[in-house]
Amino acid sequence: MVTVKRILEISLPRKQSAFLWGPRKAGKSTYLKQNFPESIYYDFLKTDVALEFIKGPALLREQLMAKDEMSLKRPIIIDEVQKVPEVMDEVHWLIENKGLRFILCGSSARKLKRGKGNLLGGRAWQFEMFPLVTPELKDIDLLRALNHGLIPDHYLSDDYKMSLQGYVQDYLKEEVFAEDLIRNIPAFARFFDAVGYTHGELISFSNIARDCGVDSKTVKEYYQILADTLLGRLVEPFRKRQSRQVIMRSPKFYLFDVGVAGPIIKRQITETRGEQYN
Incomplete structure (x- = not known):
């Protein structure tokens, strides 16, 4: 191996x-x-x-x-x-x-x-x-990294799709649901679907809250749960000083592994060009 x-x-x-x-x-x-x-x-x-x-x-x-x-x-x-x-x-x-x-x-x-x-x-x-980082891979295959992700077992395996799907389901079950971190399981399941689409994007808490049927405060708590369980990171906007506009600035959320977003949003990138690749 x-x-x-x-x-x-x-x-x-x-x-x-x-x-x-x-x-x-x-x-x-x-x-x-x-x-x-x-x-x-x-x-x-x-x-x-x-x-x-x-x-x-x-x-x-x-x-x-x-x-x-x-x-x-x-x-x-x-x-x-x-x-x-x-x-x-x-x-x-x-x-x-x-x-x-x-x-x-x-x-x-x-x-x-x-x-x-x-x-x-x-x-x-x-x-x-x-997960694996560029210095650990001599010749990184970018398309493979985007589809397989960089979890070692997934990146190195040709039969990765079922593993990725199971990984996402296990995290929903073990890291969140089984730990009683949330009360409204259907709402969180809808939120988790939205996470894949917000990977690397500015977060609109109000839009996601409306889609999930909860308030914005709850959505912020959901994102914090994902950060605390190491499923991703919230990146706050850079600012040199506080301003009145600071409350209008949204953070971005990055899943810990780009491959995990694939099974959530049913994405498969087939070539190194196009909207999905960019």
């Missing part, structure tokens, strides 16, 4: 921990396993492991204190940490009292906050894993 060397570098000095955030399938877990192959690794994507620590967060401290000194000199990896926010107090204690280092990996800091998770109060550096 083709692999791509990522340009992200995580080098932690003594007693320094870190968060590694990024959307699903961006390559976080693969990166950590490749770069820290001898580290102690907890994967909370495994249901039995997650349930074990939900029931008894202190088990993390007990298990680590039973490890040999050499193992504890390497960063300890906790993957999908947002699924078990209860362990964060134990992580905090181990950092402060035992000088251990952690790399805490996940797809949403919002879930930790909602679960009353301890975000370590500035004790951990912040890193973010994006």
